[in-house]
């Protein structure tokens with residue numbers, strides 16, 4: 250709307266206002282993304298962001314949140330307070346303007362770092378429009394001012410309710426249950442974002458109190474160390490290569506740049522980037538500049554220090570980011586957000602600015618800290634060597650594979666059919682179980698590959714090491730797809746790859762390792778639904794010629810009771826071993842025999858077929874990868890240095906396999 254058309258009377262102004270907020274109520278998703286949980290929490294972020302803007306402008310160092318029992322939220326800050334005087338051209342109080350006019354937030358103050366675009370920064374009026382009720386208190390000029398709204402419409406005009414000591418703003422709002430299907434806020438979701446904000450804004454105190462009776466709790470975040478503490482927090486479960494994160498803080502051409510980074514002994518990269526406190530998941534020009542500078546600076550140091558003298562290669566970006574945890578947070582005046590989810594920074598000028606700053610300051614840092622620099626360069630060089638070795642190993646696998654005219658592994662008992670859609674391969678733990686499986690199988694469509702326990706050693710290895718492991722190479726060759734860049738899902742020789750391990754800790758270990766390997770190097774096999782886990786029984790319960798196989802203790806006890814002709818139930822001891830057997834086999838109650846299978850090898854070929862391999866009667870679990878992010882987190886746990894989370898994961902292993910009857 251141009252100036253000339255703009256209505257000038259107060260009433261006309263009000264009509265425009267109501268139209269604006271009505272538009273928000275009619276199509277809330279346009280403004281807050283969704284009316285689900287994300288949108289609901291977004292309302293809180295919107296209000297908090299306004300307080301953080303005050304902090305960024307240097308006028309606020311404390312923000313308090315309260316989640317009330319009625320699902321309303323209070324956000325309180327000690328900033329300057331939203332202006333209460335009449336706006337010179339709009340002729341309504343500033344606070345009313347901010348709460349009733351779309352995008353009015355920036356109209357007062359163009360000097361601070363404000364957000365434009367993205368989901369954030371839509372303005373506090375959107376929160377008002379989507380709240381059953383909203384109340385605002387402003388302490389300013391020695392007075393407390395109050396105003397209230399219902400579904401965006403003024404219910405109590407601005408008035409002075411008393412005296413005020415300092416300055417600040419309190420906003421309390423209750424998300425509208427007519428708009429949001431669920432109005433219950435999640436403490437953890439809010440806590441994570443508020444903690445992140447506290448890391449990103451050094452020295453800012455953020456308190457969160459939950460006053461709902463069923464989830465009463467309180468947390469406070471304040472980090473004097475800012476991003477350094479953020480990186481330390483991210484790295485809490487890792488082994489750092491150098492004791493303190495490297496940090497850069499500067500302002501160049503009006504762009505505030507903060508960076509903290511630390512390397513650990515692992516192989517994964519974890520770089521988080523933010524623009525004006527908003528996470529830029531999709532990266533953008535700031536990330537590009539940072540990566541370019543990191544690669545350049547480390548290569549330069551490596552050359553100067555002589556580490557790369559003999560080697561005739563340069564360190565790649567992947568090499569210098571192996572084991573890196575970094576947080577890059579920049580603030581600038583007019584960010585442009587692009588990409589699918591508007592989380593990619595588009596401002597072209599930022600790339601060069603970040604690049605030159607990181608080049609300069611990281612270069613200086615490395616010069617001044619030779620031990621840290623050496624550790625990083627060494628790490629990157631070893632990553633480069635590993636990458637080269639991995640390439641060669643993959644080549645080797647390719648050359649040895651059937652496709653290149655090579656031979657299939659000698660240990661593989663292949664099936665006779667050629668059609669991969671009909672064929673299955675069992676990866677079987679141990680030679681003895683492998684032998685039973687070979688004898689018990691239907692050789693027309695079932696192939697057997699026995700594995701030895703050795704592969705356990707590669708659990709924490711890099712890919713070149715993994716590929717130098719013979720068992721792994723045998724698996725790859727048998728499956729026929731190759732790995733890494735040469736992987737081709739259409740070359741799979743079997744459309745069911747069934748992991749069959751003992752039901753003990755070693756078995757779980759081997760299964761975990763194989764899944765980790767498939768996840769890292771042959772992910773598409775999981776996507777394609779080709780990976781399965783066999784379900785051998787744990788018990789055989791028999792009386793005379795009648796026999797049953799049980800897959801857990803409860804089932805075992807059922808069968809025992811059935812066979813004992815409904816005699817008194819068999820007592821279960823607390824270790825879960827149940828009935829009366831000693832070392833696995835014993836005469837139970839009234840002639841009932843319970844056999845506990847300690848390993849697959851204890852089953853006869855006939856039993857193995859009947860219980861675990863016959864498609865007509867077996868159960869196999871398909872390995873699913875519904876949520877790649879969560880999966881990678883789980884695998885991170887498995888591959889990481891900490892033992893405890895890994896042990897826990899193995900115990901809860903069933904979480905990422907889904908029951909599927911085939």
Ligand code: 0RA
Pocket residue numbers: 296299300303326328329330331332354357358418
């Ligand atoms: C516009 C201008 C000024 C402050 C604010 C808005 C402001 C908004 C919110 C929202 C929550 N807390 C807030 N605190 C401040 C600056 C006014 C001045 O110059 O004093």
